[in-house]
Amino acid sequence: MTILVTGARGHVARSLVQQLLAAGQPTRAAGRNPGAVRLPAGVETVLCDLADPDTFDAALAGVTRVFLYAEPRGLDDFLTRAATAGVEHIVLLSAMLADPAATDAISRLHGDAEQAVARSGIAWTFLRPGAFATNTLQWAPSVRAEGVVRDPFPDSRSAPVHEADIAAVAARALTEPGHEGAAYPLTGPELVTRRRQAELIGEAIGRPIRFAVQDLDEYRAELCGWTTPQVADVVIRESAAAVDRPAPATDTVEKVIGRPARTYGEWARDHAGDFRDEPS
Ligand SMILES: NC(=O)c1ccc[n+]([C@@H]2O[C@H](COP(=O)([O-])OP(=O)(O)OC[C@H]3O[C@@H](n4cnc5c(N)ncnc54)[C@H](OP(=O)(O)O)[C@@H]3O)[C@@H](O)[C@H]2O)c1
Structure with missing residues (x-):
């Protein structure tokens, strides 16, 4: 069992x-x-x-x-x-x-x-x-060191999903009947721009965060530090497209677990320590 x-x-x-x-x-x-x-x-x-x-x-x-x-x-x-x-x-x-x-x-x-x-x-x-809220942990070093988020797409919109909500849906699927053969599109409850995400991190840690629009080549080089150039190009293409055509938020988390998905602001509060302190 x-x-x-x-x-x-x-x-x-x-x-x-x-x-x-x-x-x-x-x-x-x-x-x-x-x-x-x-x-x-x-x-x-x-x-x-x-x-x-x-x-x-x-x-x-x-x-x-x-x-x-x-x-x-x-x-x-x-x-x-x-x-x-x-x-x-x-x-x-x-x-x-x-x-x-x-x-x-x-x-x-x-x-x-x-x-x-x-x-x-x-x-x-x-x-x-869709996009994980944890993707924005990549901003943590510059937030901790300089109070800055660097990203080329301030107006790119997404509905980032909290890892605990993905896990909560997984827990239901693993422990109750009725989820066999289902494919669940999972997002957070609302669209937010990256600029707003930076503000919400600032609110969570109690100090304002500056959003600096990053040079695209510098961003691509950073992405290539942890993934392939092909995947980096996909990330850039999707980020740019999500300024005008963001993927909509879904209500699947709420339908499966019976309460709304956590917002990005809640995620930022849950992870305030990551943006405030050096990782242990
Ligand atoms: N980031 C996004 O926006 C996004 C969106 C949609 C889907 N996803 C999916 O979500 C995954 C990342 O989830 P996450 O944030 O929980 O991961 P994470 O915190 O980045 O950790 C990566 C996990 O992948 C495991 N892993 C990688 N290679 C493995 C291997 N050979 N054997 C066993 N485990 C292996 C690692 O296991 P160990 O404990 O063994 O190191 C680790 O637990 C991606 O792989 C992708 O498929 C991500």
Whole structure:
């Protein structure tokens, strides 16, 4: 009856583990370096590298439900072994624009992962979040050091979703009937511009934050520090398009968990420490 939560160091998975434990669900937190995962004492942890099939069988022993990150490298192997181990339901962390025929790499990766899970014969639920509120943690170093947010798109709009709301939907899908075969587009409750996000961070930490319009080449170079040039170009294209044509907010979080999704202002208050203090 155990629920396996992969990628337990991640923001969504960490929140999910806490919510499942609070609900009294038998939970196993899995990651590539389980010793480094900051979780409540006593949580069962296990090594599971989604790119390394040798780690799958021990992680899946006795598991009936899985929260899965979309890591393509070992996915088919993972699904075969999950079916053999008796897994009955997989909740996949996918993405809003998941599409195996998409021209951009992020949407295609998530679309391929969805197709693989659907082919596995195991019941599934797809979580399709739009932009994560945690993406703006990339602003934390300059906010802490200089009180500045640097970004080329002050008027780009999105409805950033709180990791705890993605996790809350995942927890429902993993623990109640009725979510099999559902694909949930998940966003925050309202559209906000990036300039307004910076203001809300300032309100959360109690000091005004300046928004500096960043040079596009500098921004692209920064993105290329953590992702491929192709993905950087997708991020830039979508950010620019979202000035006039933002993806609308959805009410799926509220429909699934019975209360409205958290606003970006609430997220900023929950993460005020990240913008105020050096990370420990
Ligand atoms: N950022 C967005 O706006 C956005 C939007 C839609 C969907 N998404 C999806 O959400 C994911 C990021 O979620 P997040 O914010 O919770 O992540 P995060 O905090 O950035 O952490 C990344 C997670 O991915 C896990 N991971 C990566 N490679 C792995 C592997 N080979 N085996 C096991 N786990 C692996 C890491 O696991 P370890 O604990 O083992 O290090 C870690 O938990 C992305 O992968 C993307 O698929 C993101």
